[in-house]
Amino acid sequence: MSPQRxxxxxxxxxxxxxxxxxxxxxxxxxxxxxxxxxxxTRAALDETVALVEEAGxxxxxxxxxxxxxxxxDALVRAAVERFGSLDVAVNNAGVIRAGLPLADMELADWHxxxxxxxxxxxxxxxxxxxxxxxxxxxxxxxxxxxxxxAHTQKPGTTAYSASKAAVASLTRGAALEHIADGVRINSVSxxxxxxxxxxxxxxxxxxxxxxxxxxxPLGRSVATDEVAQAVLYLAxxxxxxxxxxxxxxxxxxxx
Numbered sequence: 001m002s003p004q005r006x007x008x009x010x011x012x013x014x015x016x017x018x019x020x021x022x023x024x025x026x027x028x029x030x031x032x033x034x035x036x037x038x039x040x041t042r043a044a045l046d047e048t049v050a051l052v053e054e055a056g057x058x059x060x061x062x063x064x065x066x067x068x069x070x071x072x073d074a075l076v077r078a079a080v081e082r083f084g085s086l087d088v089a090v091n092n093a094g095v096i097r098a099g100l101p102l103a104d105m106e107l108a109d110w111h112x113x114x115x116x117x118x119x120x121x122x123x124x125x126x127x128x129x130x131x132x133x134x135x136x137x138x139x140x141x142x143x144x145x146x147x148x149x150a151h152t153q154k155p156g157t158t159a160y161s162a163s164k165a166a167v168a169s170l171t172r173g174a175a176l177e178h179i180a181d182g183v184r185i186n187s188v189s190x191x192x193x194x195x196x197x198x199x200x201x202x203x204x205x206x207x208x209x210x211x212x213x214x215x216x217p218l219g220r221s222v223a224t225d226e227v228a229q230a231v232l233y234l235a236x237x238x239x240x241x242x243x244x245x246x247x248x249x250x251x252x253x254x255x
Contacts, residue, residue: 005236007032010083012075014066014124015093017044019195020144022051023224024090027232029057036060036079039093066093066120076127085135088235089128091121092144094164096197102158110159117163118170125174129183138182140235143171145246147191151254164189168246175244184243186234191250193222218251 011028015021016037025035029052037048037059045061052059060082064071079086095116097109121143132139148157149165168187175185192198192212198221199208212221230249233239248254 004032005232005238006088009087010034010036010079010085011088011090011235012036012038012079012086012128013090013092014038014064015144016048017041018048019197020190020193020224020227021090021092022048023228024092024231025052025059026055026057027225027228028088029055029059031232033088034058034060034083036062036075036082038062038064038066038075040065066091066124067115069123072120072123072127075124076131080131085139086128086131087135087137087139089124089132089139089141090144090231090235091124091128091141093120093124094144096157096160098157098160099201100156105159113159113163117160118166121167122170125170125185129174129178129181129185132183133178133181135182138184141174141183141185142231142234143167143185143187144231145171145187145189147189147248147250147254149189150246151189151248151250171246172244179243184240186239186242186244187246188227188230188234189246189248189250190222190227191248191253192216193224193227195224212251216251216253217255218253220251222249222251 011033013024016025017039025037029035037045042063049059049061064075145167146164149161150168171187213219
């Protein structure tokens with residue numbers, strides 16, 4: 001039985017319609033949290049809510065585009081109006097435009113990556129901190145960066161890597177500025193994880209497994225549940241003195 005580290009707390013997860021975000025929603029709910037699942041596609045969010053409720057948890061779906069400042073502010077308000085507080089937030093929403101070297105990248109694709117991965121995270125982080133610092137017990141935030149960027153590089157992913165390196169830097173700066181407000185902020189940097197985003201064009205899950213057996217010192221990709229457990233640790237009171245850290249979860253591929 002998992003410890004109920006988040007009973008009577010509210011956890012907000014962006015990008016919660018699939019992959020790591022869905023795994024996060026289920027993991028927080030399993031440890032007692034009321035979960036707010038956010039993302040662009042309502043149908044996918046409803047599926048996540050259904051899975052949480054089937055497991056005995058409580059969740060609220062809220063469709064939002066994280067690049068919309070007013071929409072993000074409304075998301076935080078909706079979480080507080082429904083559950084009374086915002087105790088944990090995980091900023092997981094992200095996109096990737098990969099395959100071409102930087103000189104061949106379209107400006108629209110550059111903006112798409114930066115608008116969602118960096119500006120969208122800034123907007124969410126700002127709204128979450130403003131709410132948490134007004135609460136008696138503050139809150140914790142975990143940003144999802146990547147091993148690409150601050151830790152390693154891969155051809156064809158330069159824009160994505162730049163956005164995620166900026167997320168790690170943004171995390172450290174915000175952590176330093178707001179720990180005195182009772183808001184504790186960290187990040188995780190997953191490597192190749194078992195989600196659709198990590199599949200190469202035309203690659204199957206079996207093909208990805210074979211690729212990672214060769215590329216990863218661990219000999220495999222990372223499971224979404226493994227990322228979720230790392231996030232839960234950073235968001236919990238178990239990690240109370242951990243401030244501004246970036247936890248790399250990639251089986252050693254960036255070493």
